[in-house]
Amino acid sequence: MSPLINLVIFICLGVAMLVLSVMAIATKSLLRSATYLLLILLCTAGFYLFLNYHFLAAVQVSVYAGGVVILFVFAIFLTTKKDESMVRHDVLRYAYGAAGILSGIALTAFIVLKREYLYSDNRSMLGDAEIPMQQIGEALMGTGKYQYLLPFEVLSVLLLACIIGGLIIAKKR
């Protein structure tokens, strides 16, 4: 696609994401906040699609939009009362937040401007070509160099620990 169309799509997604992010933290209702988070995650999936990372986009939608946000919504259903709204924090916390945001922006800008792009001549890294699913699957499930079977399995141990921890906390009641 031509650079102009790319730019238009990028700006649309970026603006939507920024506006939704502000709305997610500015709204008073917890459930609305979770809904805006869902829309932000969908915009992120849109960015992945835009870069031709189809697998990552689908993972983003199924794990975050289909899984994590639904868990959030369930947790909100079970823990909050209908008319409860969030409390306002004191001014100092806003100041800390602003400082954090500014340093984040400065760091990102420094990295983006200073860094030489290692993959600038590798077209598959730039996202002009779709990476076949088979390659991703072999990388996830292989034991060779640059293959991720061990981290993948270690993560599942972490999830198991989470489940057991959750069960123990629930049992105490």
Add this chain to the structure above:
Amino acid sequence: MFHFKQLTDWIDAMLHTYLSEGWALFVEFVIVGVAMLTVYAVLALLLIWAERKVCAFFQCRLGPTRVGPFGMFQSVADMIKILLKEIIILNHVDHRLFRLAGFLVIIASLCTFGAIPFDKGLHAIDFNIGVFYLLAVSSLGVVGILLAGWSSNSKYTMIGAMRSGAQLISYELSCGLSLMTIVILSGTMQLSQIVEMQSTGWFIFKGGIPALIAFVVYLIAGHAETNRGPFDLPESESELTAGYHTEYSGIQFGFFYLAEYLNMFIIAAIASTMFLGGWMPLHVSGWDGFNQVMDSIPPVIWFFGKTFCCVFLALWVRWSFPRLRIDQLLKLEWKILMPISFLNIVLMAIWVLLLN
């Protein structure tokens, strides 16, 4: 054999000769969008009419007979009525979420609809990860249902939404696992390639026993995903009025109604694509004459024929079985269907290893 690929390629080539690349793409997006929405709406009308007729048949009634021959235009009249109805705005309702919920449900359904291959070259989205994409976007609808239940500010909708959330999340597992069984057999996730690979025999025949088990599991789990009887406890009329969409009116209710019917069609279409060959005609290797006769039937008719057979199965089940209790529903998924699907995946792996 006529494929729609010729037509779509011709439109693409023609637009590119007269317009610059950007405008050609834009026009194509608009055409695809309008065509998809039209097919979506027309299919919904057709399905609603079919449901009423089939239901009447099972209950020894006639069903709609007044509007048009066999009452065919009854659902068109209903559509006009629902478009003209007032949208009632309730007090003490979270309006923004209330309005958003219907859109989320129908967007999830439309995104899934776009990936279905109706014919060679007649599908809007053909990703490398097709099957995974289908599972991912169809899970978006759950959020819409949960939001609808919560924001309506009513106990009936809340109970309906909670039940529906539990049901959809559970049955998504069996759905995904049974589709993965076919992915193991085919070795690809791209829907067009999956259909292409069935030119020598549909997967339900090629895959033998594991494919047959996966097909049955998918039909049951998929039927539960559509929230229709006997799995209709999220909206069970006798106890919850209408479940999570009790408070909706007019076209906002119409969105939920449309999405329900189209989800039934989408489940049937995915079942026919993954197991019954999609638009691929019935081929038996060695019987060349038979294959040629089968090839003379247009692929679109094959696709819709198979899909409507699956839809008829879904309707048959809906009007024949009584509603499950919530514990029976969860037991069916977690203690019966999911273990079967896990074992079935191992069985399919052994089957593939033995065949090669």
